[in-house]
Amino acid sequence: MPFAWLGAVLIGVTLGLLGSGGSILTVPILKYLAGEPDKVAIAESLAIVGTIALFGAVPYAKARLVDARSVLFFGVPGLAGTYAGAALAAQVPGPVQLVLFAVLMLAAAWRMLRGAPTPAADGDASRLSRGMLAALGAGVGVVTGLVGVGGGFLIVPALVLVAGLPMRRAVGTSLVVIALNSAVGFAKHAATLHAQGLALHVPLILGFAVLGIAGAWAGQRFGQKVPQATLRKGFAVFLVAMGAFILWREVPGVLASPPAVAVSLR
Secondary structure (H helix, E strand, O other), X not given: OHHHHHHHHHHHHHHHHHOOOOHHHHHHHHHHHOOOOHHHHHHHHHHHHHHHHHHHHHHHHHOOOXXXXXXXXXXXXXXXXXXXXXHHHOOOOHHHHHHHHHHHHHHHHHHHHHOOOOOOOHHHHHOOOHHHHHHHHHHHHHHHHHHOOOOHHHHHHHHHHOOOOOHHHHHHHHHHHXXXXXXXXXXXXXXXXXXXXXXXXXHHHHHHHHHHHHHHHHHHHHHOOOXXXXXXXXXXXXXXXXXXXXXXXXXXXXXXXXXXXXXXXX
C-alpha cells in the first residue's frame, strides 16, 4: 500500500508538471498497487481526478483563463457523453475496459512525443460550428465515462487545435471540463456499483485526492526548472511501458473468453 500512496503523489506531480497525463495513471495505480477491482478502480479514478481538476481550475478561473464559450459548447455536451459512456461501461467487462485504457495510454504517449499543439488560426477557429464543438465534447465525454480518464490529453489539443484557444486558456478550460465530466461519470458509476453490491473506498479516494493536490502544487513549482520537452518525452516512454504492461496482463483473458456486450443506457 505505501507504493499506492507514492503513486497518488505521482499523479499530482505529473499533472503539475505537464498540465495533463496524471489522470491516466490513476486507474492502473488503483488497480495494480492499491488492489482495487476493475470497476471500482474506474469509479474511484473519476472521483480523484475530478477533485484534483476542480482545485487546479481555481487559479485559472481567478486569472480569467477559462473560456466560457468552450465550457458551454464543448463541456456541456460532454456531460451527456460521459453519462452514456458510464452506462455503457456497466455492460463491458473490466478486462475489456482496461485494454481500451491501455490503448488510450499509447495514444497519449504518441501525442506527447509529437510535442505541444499549435493554436489554430483565428479564421480557422471562427469557422468551427457549435455542432462540431459539441460532437467533440460528447466524444471525449464517452471516453471519460467508459474508462475513467479525465481526458485532458484529448481536451487540451482539441481546444487548441480546433477551438483556437491559447495553451494556458485551453488548460484552464480543460480542468473545468474534466471536473464536470468526472462528477457525472462518478455519479453514474457509483450508482451502478451500489446496485451490484460493490463498495467504494471513501478514505482511499480522499487520501489520493489530497496527495494528488499536494503533488500537483509541487509539480508546478518543480516544472519551472525542467524543460517541458524533456519531461514529456520521459513521461511518454513511461506511458508506453505501462500500456504494454496492461495489455500483457489483460489481453490473454479477453481473448480466452470473448465477452458478449449488451448496450443499455438505462
